[in-house]
Amino acid sequence: MKLSLSNGIFSKLSVKANLETVKRLGFDNIEFNMKSIKKEQDTGVYREQKALADSGLNCLSLHSAVLHVADPIEVHQAVYYGKISIECARALKAPLMVVHSNVAKTLQRKQRERCLREVFGEIVPFAKKMGVKLALENLSVGSSGFGINGEQLAEVLGIIDVKSEMGVTFDLCHALETGVMDELLETYGNRICNVHMANKDHQPFMKKAPELSRFLAKLHTFGYEGPITLELEHRASMETIVGAKTFLEGEIKNL
Secondary structure (H helix, E strand, O other), rough: EEEEEEEHHHOOOHHHHHHHHHHHHHOOOEEEEEHHOOOOHOOOHHHHHHHHHHHHOOOEEEOOOOEEEHHHHHHHHHHHHHHHHHHEEEEEOOOOEEEEOOOOOOHHHHHHHHHHHHHHHHHHHHHHOOOEEEEEEOOOOOEEEEEEEEHHHHHHHHHHOOOOOOOEEHHHHHHHHHHHHHHHHHHHHHEEEEEEEEEEEEHHOOOOHHHHHHHHHHHHOOOOEEEEOOOOOOOHHHHHHHHHHHHHHHHOOOO
16 A cells, blocks of 8 residues: 555645645655646646656546536536546556546436536546546535445446446545445445545544544455555645654554
8 A cells, every 4th residue: 555645735836836745744655636737727737747757756646627517518628627637647647547427416317327428438538548547436425526325336337437447536534424434345345446545524544543444454455555645624734744644654554
Protein backbone atom coordinates (compact mmCIF):
# COMPACT_ATOMS: atom_id res chain seq x y z
CA MET A 1 0.00 0.00 0.00
CA LYS A 2 1.32 3.41 -0.99
CA LEU A 3 0.33 6.43 1.09
CA SER A 4 -0.44 9.58 -0.87
CA LEU A 5 -2.18 12.93 -0.41
CA SER A 6 -4.89 14.52 -2.52
CA ASN A 7 -3.61 17.92 -3.58
CA GLY A 8 -7.20 19.15 -3.82
CA ILE A 9 -6.90 20.39 -0.25
CA PHE A 10 -4.53 23.09 -1.53
CA SER A 11 -6.54 23.98 -4.65
CA LYS A 12 -6.48 27.71 -3.90
CA LEU A 13 -2.69 27.78 -4.31
CA SER A 14 -0.91 27.92 -7.65
CA VAL A 15 -0.13 24.46 -9.03
CA LYS A 16 3.58 24.91 -8.25
CA ALA A 17 2.98 26.03 -4.65
CA ASN A 18 0.32 23.34 -4.30
CA LEU A 19 2.68 20.47 -5.12
CA GLU A 20 5.57 22.02 -3.20
CA THR A 21 3.34 22.03 -0.11
CA VAL A 22 2.52 18.32 -0.54
CA LYS A 23 6.24 17.55 -0.80
CA ARG A 24 7.08 19.70 2.22
CA LEU A 25 4.62 17.69 4.30
CA GLY A 26 6.73 14.59 3.67
CA PHE A 27 4.70 12.82 1.00
CA ASP A 28 6.27 11.05 -1.97
CA ASN A 29 2.98 10.43 -3.77
CA ILE A 30 -0.12 12.41 -4.73
CA GLU A 31 -3.55 12.04 -6.21
CA PHE A 32 -3.83 15.04 -8.50
CA ASN A 33 -7.27 16.64 -8.27
CA MET A 34 -8.49 18.54 -11.32
CA LYS A 35 -10.12 21.21 -9.15
CA SER A 36 -6.61 22.59 -8.63
CA ILE A 37 -6.61 23.67 -12.30
CA LYS A 38 -8.40 26.92 -13.01
CA LYS A 39 -11.12 26.53 -15.64
CA GLU A 40 -9.59 29.00 -18.09
CA GLN A 41 -6.35 26.99 -18.06
CA ASP A 42 -7.82 23.52 -18.39
CA THR A 43 -6.67 22.74 -21.94
CA GLY A 44 -2.91 22.86 -21.24
CA VAL A 45 -0.89 20.61 -18.97
CA TYR A 46 2.62 22.10 -19.23
CA ARG A 47 2.32 23.86 -15.86
CA GLU A 48 1.23 20.64 -14.19
CA GLN A 49 3.95 18.54 -15.85
CA LYS A 50 6.68 20.99 -14.85
CA ALA A 51 5.39 21.47 -11.30
CA LEU A 52 5.21 17.70 -10.81
CA ALA A 53 8.71 17.18 -12.21
CA ASP A 54 10.12 19.98 -10.02
CA SER A 55 8.45 18.56 -6.92
CA GLY A 56 9.81 15.04 -7.41
CA LEU A 57 6.40 13.61 -6.47
CA ASN A 58 4.87 10.50 -8.03
CA CYS A 59 1.33 10.93 -9.35
CA LEU A 60 -0.36 7.61 -8.53
CA SER A 61 -3.87 8.68 -9.52
CA LEU A 62 -5.87 11.64 -10.80
CA HIS A 63 -9.34 12.74 -9.73
CA SER A 64 -11.41 13.72 -12.75
CA ALA A 65 -13.20 17.02 -13.08
CA VAL A 66 -16.85 16.13 -12.49
CA LEU A 67 -20.19 17.38 -13.74
CA HIS A 68 -23.24 15.55 -12.44
CA VAL A 69 -25.53 15.77 -15.45
CA ALA A 70 -28.98 16.93 -14.35
CA ASP A 71 -30.27 17.36 -17.91
CA PRO A 72 -29.27 15.51 -21.11
CA ILE A 73 -28.20 18.82 -22.62
CA GLU A 74 -25.22 18.80 -20.22
CA VAL A 75 -23.80 15.50 -21.55
CA HIS A 76 -21.36 17.18 -23.95
CA GLN A 77 -19.86 19.22 -21.11
CA ALA A 78 -19.41 16.12 -18.92
CA VAL A 79 -17.63 14.39 -21.82
CA TYR A 80 -15.39 17.43 -22.26
CA TYR A 81 -14.42 17.44 -18.56
CA GLY A 82 -13.75 13.71 -18.68
CA LYS A 83 -11.53 13.85 -21.74
CA ILE A 84 -9.54 16.84 -20.49
CA SER A 85 -8.97 14.97 -17.22
CA ILE A 86 -7.79 11.85 -19.05
CA GLU A 87 -5.33 13.92 -21.08
CA CYS A 88 -4.00 15.42 -17.86
CA ALA A 89 -3.67 11.95 -16.30
CA ARG A 90 -1.63 10.77 -19.26
CA ALA A 91 0.58 13.87 -19.13
CA LEU A 92 1.25 13.35 -15.41
CA LYS A 93 1.82 9.60 -15.99
CA ALA A 94 -1.01 8.75 -13.61
CA PRO A 95 -2.09 5.19 -14.47
CA LEU A 96 -5.47 5.58 -12.79
CA MET A 97 -8.31 8.13 -12.90
CA VAL A 98 -11.14 8.46 -10.37
CA VAL A 99 -14.56 8.98 -11.93
CA HIS A 100 -18.04 9.60 -10.56
CA SER A 101 -21.23 8.35 -12.18
CA ASN A 102 -21.57 11.73 -13.92
CA VAL A 103 -25.35 11.70 -13.51
CA ALA A 104 -27.44 13.53 -10.92
CA LYS A 105 -29.39 11.49 -8.38
CA THR A 106 -32.51 13.44 -9.39
CA LEU A 107 -32.62 11.90 -12.88
CA GLN A 108 -35.23 9.24 -13.56
CA ARG A 109 -33.90 5.78 -14.47
CA LYS A 110 -34.43 6.00 -18.26
CA GLN A 111 -32.77 9.42 -18.43
CA ARG A 112 -30.00 8.18 -16.15
CA GLU A 113 -29.30 5.22 -18.42
CA ARG A 114 -29.29 7.38 -21.54
CA CYS A 115 -26.88 9.92 -20.05
CA LEU A 116 -24.56 7.25 -18.66
CA ARG A 117 -24.34 5.55 -22.05
CA GLU A 118 -23.65 8.81 -23.86
CA VAL A 119 -21.02 10.11 -21.39
CA PHE A 120 -19.09 6.89 -20.84
CA GLY A 121 -19.59 5.74 -24.42
CA GLU A 122 -17.01 8.41 -25.23
CA ILE A 123 -14.94 8.50 -22.04
CA VAL A 124 -14.24 4.75 -21.72
CA PRO A 125 -12.68 4.19 -25.17
CA PHE A 126 -10.77 7.47 -24.90
CA ALA A 127 -9.26 6.40 -21.56
CA LYS A 128 -8.30 3.03 -23.02
CA LYS A 129 -6.63 4.74 -25.97
CA MET A 130 -4.66 6.95 -23.57
CA GLY A 131 -3.65 4.03 -21.34
CA VAL A 132 -5.53 5.29 -18.26
CA LYS A 133 -7.57 2.92 -16.07
CA LEU A 134 -10.88 4.27 -14.75
CA ALA A 135 -12.06 3.63 -11.18
CA LEU A 136 -15.64 4.47 -10.14
CA GLU A 137 -15.94 6.11 -6.70
CA ASN A 138 -18.74 5.46 -4.21
CA LEU A 139 -20.33 8.81 -3.41
CA SER A 140 -21.42 10.53 -0.20
CA VAL A 141 -25.05 10.78 0.81
CA GLY A 142 -24.79 14.56 0.41
CA SER A 143 -23.48 14.35 -3.14
CA SER A 144 -25.63 15.50 -6.05
CA GLY A 145 -24.45 12.41 -7.95
CA PHE A 146 -25.81 8.87 -8.20
CA GLY A 147 -23.82 5.98 -6.72
CA ILE A 148 -23.83 5.90 -2.93
CA ASN A 149 -24.43 2.19 -2.25
CA GLY A 150 -24.01 -1.27 -3.72
CA GLU A 151 -27.31 -1.23 -5.60
CA GLN A 152 -26.60 2.11 -7.26
CA LEU A 153 -22.99 1.24 -8.11
CA ALA A 154 -24.16 -2.05 -9.62
CA GLU A 155 -26.62 -0.16 -11.83
CA VAL A 156 -23.96 2.28 -13.02
CA LEU A 157 -21.32 -0.38 -13.67
CA GLY A 158 -23.90 -2.56 -15.43
CA ILE A 159 -24.42 0.23 -17.96
CA ILE A 160 -20.93 1.70 -18.42
CA ASP A 161 -18.66 -1.31 -17.81
CA VAL A 162 -19.86 -4.06 -20.12
CA LYS A 163 -16.37 -5.65 -20.28
CA SER A 164 -15.88 -5.52 -16.47
CA GLU A 165 -12.58 -3.66 -16.86
CA MET A 166 -13.37 -0.68 -14.62
CA GLY A 167 -11.95 -0.55 -11.11
CA VAL A 168 -13.43 0.87 -7.92
CA THR A 169 -12.19 3.80 -5.86
CA PHE A 170 -13.28 2.99 -2.33
CA ASP A 171 -13.96 6.20 -0.39
CA LEU A 172 -13.94 5.14 3.27
CA CYS A 173 -15.40 8.44 4.49
CA HIS A 174 -18.40 8.10 2.16
CA ALA A 175 -18.87 4.42 3.03
CA LEU A 176 -18.87 5.15 6.75
CA GLU A 177 -21.33 8.02 6.39
CA THR A 178 -23.74 5.91 4.32
CA GLY A 179 -23.24 2.80 6.47
CA VAL A 180 -22.23 0.57 3.55
CA MET A 181 -18.56 -0.18 4.25
CA ASP A 182 -19.03 -3.91 4.76
CA GLU A 183 -21.52 -4.21 1.90
CA LEU A 184 -19.15 -2.56 -0.57
CA LEU A 185 -16.14 -4.54 0.63
CA GLU A 186 -18.11 -7.76 0.22
CA THR A 187 -19.22 -6.88 -3.31
CA TYR A 188 -16.28 -4.93 -4.73
CA GLY A 189 -13.28 -5.88 -2.59
CA ASN A 190 -11.42 -7.56 -5.44
CA ARG A 191 -12.03 -4.61 -7.78
CA ILE A 192 -10.63 -1.91 -5.48
CA CYS A 193 -7.66 -0.23 -7.14
CA ASN A 194 -7.69 3.09 -5.25
CA VAL A 195 -8.65 4.20 -1.75
CA HIS A 196 -9.68 7.60 -0.40
CA MET A 197 -8.84 7.61 3.29
CA ALA A 198 -10.68 9.71 5.86
CA ASN A 199 -13.07 9.34 8.75
CA LYS A 200 -16.59 10.77 8.59
CA ASP A 201 -16.84 14.38 7.41
CA HIS A 202 -13.38 13.98 5.83
CA GLN A 203 -11.72 14.22 9.22
CA PRO A 204 -8.39 12.41 9.66
CA PHE A 205 -7.88 9.21 11.57
CA MET A 206 -5.43 10.11 14.35
CA LYS A 207 -5.84 7.08 16.62
CA LYS A 208 -6.98 3.48 16.40
CA ALA A 209 -10.61 2.90 15.47
CA PRO A 210 -12.38 -0.48 15.03
CA GLU A 211 -13.78 0.41 11.62
CA LEU A 212 -10.38 1.52 10.33
CA SER A 213 -8.66 -1.61 11.61
CA ARG A 214 -11.32 -3.80 10.01
CA PHE A 215 -11.07 -1.92 6.72
CA LEU A 216 -7.27 -2.13 6.51
CA ALA A 217 -7.33 -5.81 7.48
CA LYS A 218 -9.79 -6.49 4.65
CA LEU A 219 -7.58 -4.67 2.15
CA HIS A 220 -4.64 -6.74 3.33
CA THR A 221 -6.70 -9.92 2.86
CA PHE A 222 -7.50 -8.87 -0.71
CA GLY A 223 -3.78 -8.41 -1.36
CA TYR A 224 -4.32 -4.71 -2.02
CA GLU A 225 -1.10 -2.84 -2.87
CA GLY A 226 -2.46 0.36 -4.42
CA PRO A 227 -2.74 3.99 -3.28
CA ILE A 228 -4.12 4.98 0.12
CA THR A 229 -4.87 8.65 -0.50
CA LEU A 230 -5.57 11.04 2.35
CA GLU A 231 -8.54 13.12 1.18
CA LEU A 232 -9.17 15.58 4.00
CA GLU A 233 -11.45 18.51 4.76
CA HIS A 234 -9.96 21.72 3.37
CA ARG A 235 -9.51 23.34 6.79
CA ALA A 236 -7.18 20.61 8.06
CA SER A 237 -3.99 22.15 9.45
CA MET A 238 -0.49 21.17 8.35
CA GLU A 239 0.11 19.62 11.77
CA THR A 240 -3.07 17.55 11.44
CA ILE A 241 -2.08 16.27 7.99
CA VAL A 242 1.38 15.25 9.24
CA GLY A 243 -0.17 13.57 12.28
CA ALA A 244 -2.60 11.60 10.12
CA LYS A 245 0.25 10.57 7.82
CA THR A 246 2.40 9.34 10.71
CA PHE A 247 -0.47 7.41 12.27
CA LEU A 248 -1.52 5.69 9.03
CA GLU A 249 2.06 4.79 8.14
CA GLY A 250 2.25 2.95 11.46
CA GLU A 251 -1.07 1.18 10.90
CA ILE A 252 -0.08 0.04 7.42
CA LYS A 253 3.35 -1.11 8.57
CA ASN A 254 1.76 -3.29 11.27
CA LEU A 255 -0.62 -5.15 8.94
